[in-house]
Amino acid sequence: MFDRLIIAVGINPDKRYTFSMAERIDMLRESLKHHRNLSITSLSNRYLIDYAQSVKATHILRGIRSESDYEFERTMRNINGDMDSKMCTVFLMPPRDIAEVSSSMVKGLVGPTGWQKVVRKYVPDPVYRRFLKSEA
DSSP states (O other), rough: OOOOOEEEEOOOOOOOOSOEEEEHHHHHHHHHOOOOOOOEEOOOOSOHHHHHHHHTSSSEEOOOOSSSHHHHHHHHHHHHHOOTOOOEEEEEEOOOTTTTHHHHHHHHHHHSHHHHHHTTTOOHHHHHHHHHHOOO
């Protein structure tokens, strides 16, 4: 769809993260190292639209897994549109086999006997290895 993709990892103040920002960036880089046309960065205390403008992005890509995701993302798209009417937001839906996967769901699976076998199905190798290391 695009010649270049920038993954901008932000901080949601309403979330409790299992991994630090640096760890999250490392896992993304390792998981996506075979993709040559992307870069990964982080941002904090900044609107995504402002960051997108600073790197001269023309589109913002957002994933939608559910109706509630859509409601949230539609609102954010409208606010971003108020801030920059030329920025285009593209909504993407995941394949069915991972449509329900979220960080909260995965974190909720960790702990009970046999969690490793269950979690392994839902995360890339670098994330799985990091979970194993954190539980050791």
